[in-house]
Amino acid sequence: MNSKWAVFFCNEHISVPYVEQFHLACSRSFPLIAFYHFEDHGWGYTVYQNGTASHKIDISYEEIGGDLKKLQAQSFESFGFTIQELLEIENSINRADVERFKLAMGFPEMSWLSYDYAVGDIEEDDDSGITVLQEPAPCSSVFPMEKRCRSSKDTPYYGSNDASGLTPFQAKGLSGFFDSLGKIVIPPVFQQVNYFSDGRAAFMRDNRWGYIDEEGSEAIEPSFDRIGIFAEGAALVNTELNSLLIDQSGQVLQKYECLFEEKPFLNCFVEGYAVVKVKGRYGLLSRNGAFALEPVYAAIGQVCNGFAVVYPKEMPSYFWRTDGTRMDAPRGYTIAGGFSEGLAPVSLDGDRHHVSFIDLNGDIVLENIPRLSFYQGFNSGLMPVLGAKKKYGYINTRGEVVIEQKFDVALPFVGDAALVKNRGKTTFIRPDGTPYFKPKELHNLSQWSFRLHSPFVALDIFNADYISKYTGELVFSSNSYHQ
Numbered sequence: 385m386n387s388k389w390a391v392f393f394c395n396e397h398i399s400v401p402y403v404e405q406f407h408l409a410c411s412r413s414f415p416l417i418a419f420y421h422f423e424d425h426g427w428g429y430t431v432y433q434n435g436t437a438s439h440k441i442d443i444s445y446e447e448i449g450g451d452l453k454k455l456q457a458q459s460f461e462s463f464g465f466t467i468q469e470l471l472e473i474e475n476s477i478n479r480a481d482v483e484r485f486k487l488a489m490g491f492p493e494m495s496w497l498s499y500d501y502a503v504g505d506i507e508e509d510d511d512s513g514i515t516v517l518q519e520p521a522p523c524s525s526v527f528p529m530e531k532r533c534r535s536s537k538d539t540p541y542y543g544s545n546d547a548s549g550l551t552p553f554q555a556k557g558l559s560g561f562f563d564s565l566g567k568i569v570i571p572p573v574f575q576q577v578n579y580f581s582d583g584r585a586a587f588m589r590d591n592r593w594g595y596i597d598e599e600g601s602e603a604i605e606p607s608f609d610r611i612g613i614f615a616e617g618a619a620l621v622n623t624e625l626n627s628l629l630i631d632q633s634g635q636v637l638q639k640y641e642c643l644f645e646e647k648p649f650l651n652c653f654v655e656g657y658a659v660v661k662v663k664g665r666y667g668l669l670s671r672n673g674a675f676a677l678e679p680v681y682a683a684i685g686q687v688c689n690g691f692a693v694v695y696p697k698e699m700p701s702y703f704w705r706t707d708g709t710r711m712d713a714p715r716g717y718t719i720a721g722g723f724s725e726g727l728a729p730v731s732l733d734g735d736r737h738h739v740s741f742i743d744l745n746g747d748i749v750l751e752n753i754p755r756l757s758f759y760q761g762f763n764s765g766l767m768p769v770l771g772a773k774k775k776y777g778y779i780n781t782r783g784e785v786v787i788e789q790k791f792d793v794a795l796p797f798v799g800d801a802a803l804v805k806n807r808g809k810t811t812f813i814r815p816d817g818t819p820y821f822k823p824k825e826l827h828n829l830s831q832w833s834f835r836l837h838s839p840f841v842a843l844d845i846f847n848a849d850y851i852s853k854y855t856g857e858l859v860f861s862s863n864s865y866h867q
Contacts, residue, residue, distance in 0.1 A: 411435055416431075417429050417430070426445045445830060534689060536688050537836060539688075549838070552578070560574065561580075582614035584632060593621070612658075616671055617632055644661060654688070688723045690706050691705055691711070716733055725763070726743060753779070764799065768802075795834075797815065803831070805823075821855050821856040
């Protein structure tokens with residue numbers, strides 16, 4: 385990468401346990417750091433040396449109000465950092481500043497690099513290389529019409545489809561909520577809060593989690609170590625010894641003799657199922673509290689359009705239908721992602737640069753689509769795609785380029801808006817490609833704050849200041865709050 389660091393990448397199809405063993409084996413010969421950066425959710429790293437994972441930090445933007453782990457300086461001694469460099473690394477972690485961390489570590493170049501680029505530039509394709517085989521099949525009739533072609537963005541995950549109109553903010557270290565007019569309706573009196581979902585928002589008091597209602601009143605007292613998101617009238621929570629399924633009043637619907645690990649059950653219930661993780665293995669929990677799939681799998685994707693991708697250990701992945709049946713990828717293809725709006729990506733064996741799309745019947749309806757590093761599927765009928773000149777545009781579900789490939793960065797649509805960047809300037813565009821406002825310099829926008837029904841976007845990960853994605857103007861600042 386540069387004079388200080390060498391970098392290697394792993395193909396995304398390699399299993400996580402294998403990668404972990406590979407890291408441990410390498411670290412017997414030299415120290416290494418496994419660094420990740422999910423722009424909309426967080427970042428972190430694991431330090432490996434002498435055959436062990438000696439230090440690990442995960443910084444989640446959704447839980448940024450919590451205490452961050454302290455840097456273990458001895459874990460970096462084998463990398464040869466000076467005392468001053470270690471101090472700067474520690475400061476970057478305490479501030480949850482990933483760009484400052486990369487600079488302090490000496491790898492500021494580590495940004496948007498991927499396996500595809502490591503093995504050679506993504507092939508340049510002209511627009512005619514995108515082939516439409518046939519019209520997508522109608523969406524599944526298993527669910528009511530409003531759920532048949534649901535977008536993967538239309539989910540309770542972190543409350544992204546919440547319609548309460550309430551947005552969290554922080555002021556002087558405490559959290560509250562303001563409404564769609566920018567008026568504070570729940571004062572900042574909580575140690576930490578999450579977004580609303582299904583009429584409930586998690587809050588922390590004395591390092592314990594509970595839930596409030598949309599009036600700011602305590603609905604469930606803070607008595608949990610970890611909490612999930614309410615959806616379909618239920619949420620998963622952890623006590624010290626057990627995981628529980630509770631309803632909106634806090635009544636226990638199901639008690640489990642195991643502890644679900646934290647991150648997966650933030651997925652919550654979607655179309656009647658929630659992904660959970662037990663002792664490193666994934667399962668699928670049904671809304672009635674029983675396991676639809678026992679926690680024995682290497683990974684399971686969130687249910688969408690009646691399907692979930694299941695990744696057995698050391699076996700090909702497949703689609704699990706909510707009626708209990710199975711659908712495999714077409715012969716010669718590998719599943720590359722879950723369904724969204726009735727389409728799911730599959731990759732031809734041996735082709736790392738393109739994907740095709742199947743419909744809910746398993747038939748290929750689009751092929752030869754340039755593959756992106758971070759697939760998020762079709763949303764609002766559109767998907768970002770990389771063009772011949774290394775510029776991004778958007779295609780529709782027929783594979784037609786409907787928004788010109790002219791952007792340096794193009795994110796998936798969330799409802800009626802998508803963020804695009806060109807020459808360092810940012811705006812949000814409509815589904816017809818027209819901008820909501822004149823592109824301007826906007827830095828450090830928190831992508832995880834993009835909500836399906838909210839016009840507000842956070843200017844930073846601390847939920848202190850918000851702009852309108854329709855005007856680009858500041859609409860709320862915690863600095864204006866006076867107790």
